[in-house]
Every structure is written in structure tokens, then in C-alpha cells.
Amino acid sequence: MWEYAPAPESRDIANLKPNYRMFVDGQFVEGGGEPLKTVNPGTEEVLAEVSTASTADVDKAVKAARRAYDRVWGRMPGAERAKYIFRIARLIQERARELAVLESLDNGKPIKESRDVDVPTAAAHFFYHAGWADKLAYAGLGPDPRPLGVAGQVIPWNFPLLMAAWKIAPALACGNTVVLKPAETTPLTALVLAEIIQQADLPPGVVNILPGAGDVGAAVVNHPDVNKVAFTGSTEVGKIIQRQLAGANKKITLELGGKAANIVFDDAPLDQAVEGIVNGIFFNQGHVCCAGSRLLVQESVADELLEKLRVRVSTLRVGDPLDKNTDIGAINSREQLAKIHELTASGEAEGAERWTSACPLPDKGFYFAPTVFSNVSQAMRIAREEIFGPVLSVLTFRTPDEAVAKANNTPYGLSAGIWTEKGSRILWAAQKMRAGVVWANTFNRFDPTAPFGGYQESGFGREGGRTGLEAYLDV
Amino acid sequence: MSERISVAKTYKLYIGGAFPRSESGRSYPVTDTKGAFLANAAQGSRKDARDAVAAARKAFPGWSGATAYNRGQVLYRVAEVLEGRREQFVAEVGAAEGVAVKKAQALVDAAIDRWVWYAGWTDKIATVLGASNPVAGPYFSFSVPEPTGVVAVLAPQQSSLLGLISVVAPVVAAGNTAVVVASQDRPLPAVTLSEVLATSDLPGGVVNVLTGRTAEIAPWLASHADVNALDLTGAPEALRADLEQSAAGTVKRVLRTRPSEDFTREPDLSRIRAFVESKTVWHPIGV
Structure with a gap:
């Protein structure tokens, strides 16, 4: 790189x-x-x-x-x-x-x-x-x-x-x-x-x-x-x-809090979706209540997307928050870092497959390398609990109805993401989401004119x- | 010839479009304001409340997913059937509230008109409460109101029909489904209303009506994880804070209107706003 x-x-x-x-x-x-x-x-x-x-x-x-x-x-x-x-x-x-x-x-x-x-x-x-x-x-x-x-x-x-x-x-x-x-x-x-x-x-x-x-x-x-x-x-x-x-x-x-689903359908522009997924979960170290922390990928494109995602995440630079080239800064506190460690450990213990970027981390300060869990099931803690860190849980689906059911299978309801090139599917999925903010083919947009809440x-x-x-x- | 003996009605619960007795087998006597016996009403239980919530949840996708035009037509149909039962309601309201015929007629007329008012709102709520958001960037952003979900409604204790309709109609007009606890001592007009609902085109489960002790049923609804919102209008004063506490367990929306609300006054949109969520949708603009 x-x-x-x-x-x-x-x-x-x-x-x-x-x-x-x-x-x-x-x-x-x-x-x-x-x-x-x-x-x-x-x-x-x-x-x-x-x-x-x-x-x-x-x-x-x-x-x-x-x-x-x-x-x-x-x-x-x-x-x-x-x-x-x-x-x-x-x-x-x-x-x-x-x-x-x-x-x-x-x-x-x-x-x-x-x-x-x-x-x-x-x-x-x-x-x-x-x-x-x-x-x-x-x-x-x-x-x-x-x-x-x-x-x-x-x-x-x-x-x-x-x-x-x-x-x-x-x-x-x-x-x-x-x-x-x-x-x-x-x-x-x-x-x-x-x-x-x-x-x-x-x-x-x-x-x-x-x-x-x-x-x-x-x-x-x-x-x-x-x-x-x-x-x-x-x-x-x-x-x-x-x-x-x-x-x-x-x-x-x-x-x-939130545990937003970011849904990628098989016709989504994958490179664009990868950028949106990265923004959705790694923006602000994942310390975002509306973070796209559950990635739901249609099974037929899951392998291809995950490969692209890992390549992209490997390029993220973690380090000095004051460096203008830094993509992911420091975790806000020792307590929060400990919470992220605890939840990611539970992900491994419950059988999810962990991939963590090999990026170098500073010696001092609170840092956590961007991490993607695949083979995540809905019952796992990393699929249910808000991690509030740079950790993504990936689940798959076969049909649009299954995607909607999984996305809504949470007591939260703050935000959701939809990635597809098909306009009617965007509007259908947006309507089905029980969430206060829905981003389609984008993520984490905020504006004072646009109501936000769960x-x-x-x-x-x-x-x-x-x-x-x-x-x-x-x- | 002796005078004809009238056929007395059995007043039952209304759950999922059916009229069951309370699973508890209990009933309680309902009297007019002077203490004369009117009927036995079913005394709903915790189990009845949970059945009603399940029915309301089951009806939610269909009702909230129906077009606003369709919901408007269905609700207007309810008003048509209400009008046909006008005399029955006048008699029941008169007996329940101890008012003279003229006053009872005025209350029933206002109740029917109130229902018509809300029926007409279904396809205007999104226009009036929604928005196109002029965000600072190449995105199309819009916000739409959507129904909150299953709403538990504690109907006013005094106003047996006008008050009841004033709290139920906005909930269902906005696309929610409802579990209603009728006035404890004046429940008969509510049961007759449920007969109207059952014979209109309203899908079963959209409105469920429980009669019984408000203080007994309300806590189960306030703490039920599948109830999204709670209208405290008819809650006993001593119970209001407890119910709010229970509601916090699943972050329910709570409407805290006092029972002193004057239902003869012209309504506004506040009862609809209380039971809708705003959803904001974004999409990029580009070639």
C-alpha cells in the first residue's frame, strides 16, 4: 500500500x-x-x-x-x-x-x-x-x-x-x-x-x-x-x-442505542457498497448510535463482498487522531476499549469467524484495529448488543423478506441501510424497516433539516x- | 296479552374480531348512575389482555400496510354503521352517564362526527406531518410519519362513547392497532362500539376491547414488551406513575393526557402525533 x-x-x-x-x-x-x-x-x-x-x-x-x-x-x-x-x-x-x-x-x-x-x-x-x-x-x-x-x-x-x-x-x-x-x-x-x-x-x-x-x-x-x-x-x-x-x-x-442493519442486495454496486459499509461502521471508531453494525448480505454475493471489504478495511489507517491521514482514531476511553474487547471475545467464543486488520497500532493510547466477524448468527451477542466500536458483524440472507425480518429482529430501531440498484426495491425495503432513519445507497448522513431519532x-x-x-x- | 319480554344482550370482550367471554370466567354487574342493574360485563384478565395484544400485533402489518385511502374508507364505513345504531347508543349513553335524552343525543352525534373527522385524516397525515428535507448535499431526503405499532389505550372513565371514540379513532386512523380498556363503570357503549367495528370492514384485531377493572388490566399492558405505546387518559390517578414506570421497561411512548380532557372541544392533531414515528429516508442524487 x-x-x-x-x-x-x-x-x-x-x-x-x-x-x-x-x-x-x-x-x-x-x-x-x-x-x-x-x-x-x-x-x-x-x-x-x-x-x-x-x-x-x-x-x-x-x-x-x-x-x-x-x-x-x-x-x-x-x-x-x-x-x-x-x-x-x-x-x-x-x-x-x-x-x-x-x-x-x-x-x-x-x-x-x-x-x-x-x-x-x-x-x-x-x-x-x-x-x-x-x-x-x-x-x-x-x-x-x-x-x-x-x-x-x-x-x-x-x-x-x-x-x-x-x-x-x-x-x-x-x-x-x-x-x-x-x-x-x-x-x-x-x-x-x-x-x-x-x-x-x-x-x-x-x-x-x-x-x-x-x-x-x-x-x-x-x-x-x-x-x-x-x-x-x-x-x-x-x-x-x-x-x-x-x-x-x-x-x-x-x-x-441502536444495532442497525446495513442490507446489501445481490444487485448492489459492490464497490460503492463497500465504501458505505466502511463509513457505516468505522466512522468515528464505530462510536455511533446509528452505526451500520450488522451487515446483512445476500448469500450469492457474500463471498465477493467480504473479500472486497477486507481489502478495503486493510487500507484504513489507525492512529494519531490529529494526523490528517488518519481514518480511525482512538477509542474514547479505557472502559469503552475494555467493553469492545469483552464483546469481541464473546463473538469468538460463540463461534463467529473473526478477521482483524493487520494495521499497526500506536504503542500508547486506546486503539482497536478494525474487525469484521463473519458467520454470525442472530442469537450471538455481537449480533444483538451494541458494541459501539469498530467491529462489524456479517450475516447473510437469501430472500428480501428474510433480509427485512432479520433487520427488524431487534428491540432497537434507530437506523438502517439499503444497497441495491433497483429503485422499487429501495422504496419497498425503506418502507419495511422499523427504523427512524433509512439510508439507501449511502450511510451516516446528517443534516439539521432532516429529523433524526429512533x-x-x-x-x-x-x-x-x-x-x-x-x-x-x-x- | 301480556307485554313482550325483551331479549337481553350478553356483553362480551372483543378480541381478534371475535367476542369471547373472559377466559377467567368472571363478570361484574354494571349499573346506571342511580345504581339500577343494566347488565353483567365480562371482567377481563391478564390472559385476556395478552390475547388482545397478540391479536393487535397480528393485525398490525395488514392495517399499517393498507393504503391510507383504504383505511379512510374502512373507518368511514364504521361511521355509517354507527349512525345506523344511533338510537341504541343514545339509550346506552343516557343510561351509562345519567344524562337526559337530548344531552345523550348530542354526545352520540358528536361521537359519530368525531369518527368521521378522524376517518378523513388517514390520507392527509403524511402530507401534513411529513416533509421533504432540503439537506445541504446531493441527496434526496424525505420524512414520513408511520404508525408506532400496538397502542394500549385506557379509555376515559366518564365519557363512555364520545371520550372513547376520541381516543380510539386517532390511534387507528394513524395506522396503529389498539388494545382498549373500556371505562370500568360505563363499559356498555364500548361493547356496542365493538359490535359496530365487527360489522364494518375493519379487520379483526385492529381494535380489541376489554372490559373489567382498569387497575387490574392496565399494568399488564404497560409492562407488555409487545406494546409500543400507552395512552393513560383513563388511568386511575394513583396508578399513573406506576404505569409510566412499567412502560419505561421497553421505552414505550406514553401519552399522559389527564382524564379532565374536555371531549366536546374540537380536537387537534396531538393524539395522532402522539402515536406516529417519523422515518427519514435518504438517497444520493447523481447521474
Whole structure:
């Protein structure tokens, strides 16, 4: 294969500071919780110390958000709210390079993804929702849609800035104020977003950002003065939140796990499909709730496709997230790496055939070579459980009906992929999928105008598009 | 000549298009608001609830896969048959709710009109709730609302027909199938409604009606893994939080409308929106 010279992005661009503080009522303040050390998963070095929130801080933040809602934001004309949100979008674009490098440092994702996907899409989400702020009456949700109040939001570590944007942008556009908890292992870009929000001169308390672990998240969603809870994360935690909020009369949206089927029919353009499969499971190290983690291939083309797939995956470069040539960066944490090891071991133990790329891995940091399991049966754990890593499980089918039955044989229902040249088959299969997002002859596309969210145990509520506004409105 | 003795009706459950008694063999007396005996109703059990869920699941592919036009016609046909039974419903609603004939007539008329309103929605939901998404790239992206699946509906306890129809019609108009727990103390109009459904063109299992103790049946539906959504409208206040907790076990969608909802008010789309999922489909554009 080709030789590449290292092409690292400079880490100085991230403007990394030794200490980060939480953002409450318009100010960066020391939190009462035990400070956490955030680690660069690519090198295992400590990046910075971050103060975390105590229960009292959560209460302070909710009070600030309530005040801001009652006195300023909830009653501000939509056209004025819009201009604040447009400012945020512009400031993200202006500081895009800094945010991208910081994201790759803190999260481990390759710089080409943070630069080309995470940061621009985050800016796009603010830009899109800014425009809605004064047009909500046209959203088809009734003549007088009203904000809900204070939104408590908890986001995951796989797309730290982008998930913050998905949560904050619609909340603000609809007139709510926000208390957001970023993930324990990836708090940094959310705190730079707080700086941006300060630079945009948003009224104090409209957005509050509280780093911390799961206990802070639990305190946020369970706070009695929070009106709306939005959570993105595992199905396991989503169920706990839904259970805890039973009877609380808070509006809830949950964006949870997935085990998406990526179906390749025998007439699919195989080279194109291979690119889509690779993107579907190896994008962002497979740390994607909608990852195409179950490949369903029609039996007659299975051998040919698997051969092409292995050749292609062998060319993927795993390593330094800041290197512009890196395809697969670092696994986000030691815990996640251990989980991937445990599940792949179960795949071998249950009799699936393992193939792992022979690519070199860095000595330090959390890395996992891209892995493809074939001869996988539906009962195996690697076919049922979300691995959340660069691991693909391959199953086969003979008839389209069998493909549909296998694809839908999961309590999840977040996404699905379809590969075929036949238009009528695309529409038929798309109709049959019990999943919230269906990609045909493509995979992992995201846009603020296109609603995203799951069926069944992948959660409820949508983010993006006109449909996504309902999550933040009293209608 | 003595006066003719009338033929009394046996009020049974409605599951999978059939009218079984409760497998438990139980029944309970139903009275009017003054306490006079009206009939014995079947007292549905856990097993009946599970049979109803199985019937609703079995009916789901056919009903959700039917064209919206077809669903609209079937539901409109239900309204036609409802109209034909108008006098019977007036008598039953009057007895169940203790209202005068005029008031009962108004309630029945509103209920039939409500059914017609929802019947007309079937082929408009996708237009109004769907979208073409102008994404920033060479892709065609569209979003369509699809039915959530099997919906367990706890019908309002007070409004025996208008309330019942106001909660059942949106569920099936959107393409879902339903397991309905009728008003505990006023179940007779619901049983008569199921006779209407059975003699319209509605496929068996699309709507299943259970009578009995709401507090006994509801927990089994809330925790059932094959139920996708739960309408709490008629849930006893003391049970609402528990039911929501059970529903979280399989991430069910929960509609938490309070029983105080005024069903004589003109409805909106919120009950349809509560039981549809949005599906977004993407395809590249290129030569």
C-alpha cells in the first residue's frame, strides 16, 4: 500500500488551558464537585482539569435558567432570539479549527472528521434553528406554540460538540433555557461553546453547562424545576431516566442505542457498497448510535463482498487522531476499549469467524484495529448488543423478506441501510424497516433539516427538521 | 296479552374480531348512575389482555400496510354503521352517564362526527406531518410519519362513547392497532362500539376491547414488551406513575393526557402525533 508521511495538525490550535470551569448564570465558576481530569485517548496524557458540579450547583444552574426564562428569554420576541442564535453559529464557524482540534484531542476522533463533520454540522444546527425562532407558528404544531421552560439535557461522548448543538439550538430557538451536562470524558468543547455563548452576549442563565459524571446528569434530569428532559446515550440509562421521571410530568425525548442493519442486495454496486459499509461502521471508531453494525448480505454475493471489504478495511489507517491521514482514531476511553474487547471475545467464543486488520497500532493510547466477524448468527451477542466500536458483524440472507425480518429482529430501531440498484426495491425495503432513519445507497448522513431519532427502544422524539421542534414546545 | 319480554344482550370482550367471554370466567354487574342493574360485563384478565395484544400485533402489518385511502374508507364505513345504531347508543349513553335524552343525543352525534373527522385524516397525515428535507448535499431526503405499532389505550372513565371514540379513532386512523380498556363503570357503549367495528370492514384485531377493572388490566399492558405505546387518559390517578414506570421497561411512548380532557372541544392533531414515528429516508442524487 501507499506510504504516508505524518501530517499532524498542530495541537496549539486547540488553545488548550490547564483548567476549565463550569458555566453558570453567564459566568465561569468553580464547581463544588470533585474536579475531573480529562484524558487524551490518543496518548493517555491528561489534557486538563475540569471542575464539576455538585448537587447545589445543579440547583443554582436551574434557578439561573428559570430566572433567565421568566425575565428575558421566554418573553423575548423570536426575531431577537434568532439573532443571538445566528451569532452562535457564526462564532462556531470562526473558531472552527480550534474546536476541531480540541474535539480530536479530547474525544480521539480523527481530525478529518471533527473538521469536516462535527464542527460544520454543529454550526449548521445553530444556523438552521435560528431561523425557526420567529417562525414557530408555521411549524404545523398549532397556532400558538409556547416554550416549555427549563430544559435539562444530558449528552454523550461520541460527538461532544455536535450533540451539544443538537440539544441547545432547538431549545433556544423555541424559547427555552438550558442546563446541559456534557459527558464525563469529553467536557472541553462544550465549555468552549460556553465561551462562544458568552461572546455572543446571550443573557446570563440562558445556557448553563455543568460538567460531571452520571450523578450530575441524574440531578439535572430529576430537578423538580426542570420542565423538559432531553437525553442522548445508552438505552440502559434511557430506561432509568424514563422510569425516574414517571409521574413527573416533564416532557421527555430520548435518543438511545441502536444495532442497525446495513442490507446489501445481490444487485448492489459492490464497490460503492463497500465504501458505505466502511463509513457505516468505522466512522468515528464505530462510536455511533446509528452505526451500520450488522451487515446483512445476500448469500450469492457474500463471498465477493467480504473479500472486497477486507481489502478495503486493510487500507484504513489507525492512529494519531490529529494526523490528517488518519481514518480511525482512538477509542474514547479505557472502559469503552475494555467493553469492545469483552464483546469481541464473546463473538469468538460463540463461534463467529473473526478477521482483524493487520494495521499497526500506536504503542500508547486506546486503539482497536478494525474487525469484521463473519458467520454470525442472530442469537450471538455481537449480533444483538451494541458494541459501539469498530467491529462489524456479517450475516447473510437469501430472500428480501428474510433480509427485512432479520433487520427488524431487534428491540432497537434507530437506523438502517439499503444497497441495491433497483429503485422499487429501495422504496419497498425503506418502507419495511422499523427504523427512524433509512439510508439507501449511502450511510451516516446528517443534516439539521432532516429529523433524526429512533423507533422502539432506540428512544422517542426527533431532532432536526420541523418534527424536531415539537420536543421543545408546549403544543 | 301480556307485554313482550325483551331479549337481553350478553356483553362480551372483543378480541381478534371475535367476542369471547373472559377466559377467567368472571363478570361484574354494571349499573346506571342511580345504581339500577343494566347488565353483567365480562371482567377481563391478564390472559385476556395478552390475547388482545397478540391479536393487535397480528393485525398490525395488514392495517399499517393498507393504503391510507383504504383505511379512510374502512373507518368511514364504521361511521355509517354507527349512525345506523344511533338510537341504541343514545339509550346506552343516557343510561351509562345519567344524562337526559337530548344531552345523550348530542354526545352520540358528536361521537359519530368525531369518527368521521378522524376517518378523513388517514390520507392527509403524511402530507401534513411529513416533509421533504432540503439537506445541504446531493441527496434526496424525505420524512414520513408511520404508525408506532400496538397502542394500549385506557379509555376515559366518564365519557363512555364520545371520550372513547376520541381516543380510539386517532390511534387507528394513524395506522396503529389498539388494545382498549373500556371505562370500568360505563363499559356498555364500548361493547356496542365493538359490535359496530365487527360489522364494518375493519379487520379483526385492529381494535380489541376489554372490559373489567382498569387497575387490574392496565399494568399488564404497560409492562407488555409487545406494546409500543400507552395512552393513560383513563388511568386511575394513583396508578399513573406506576404505569409510566412499567412502560419505561421497553421505552414505550406514553401519552399522559389527564382524564379532565374536555371531549366536546374540537380536537387537534396531538393524539395522532402522539402515536406516529417519523422515518427519514435518504438517497444520493447523481447521474
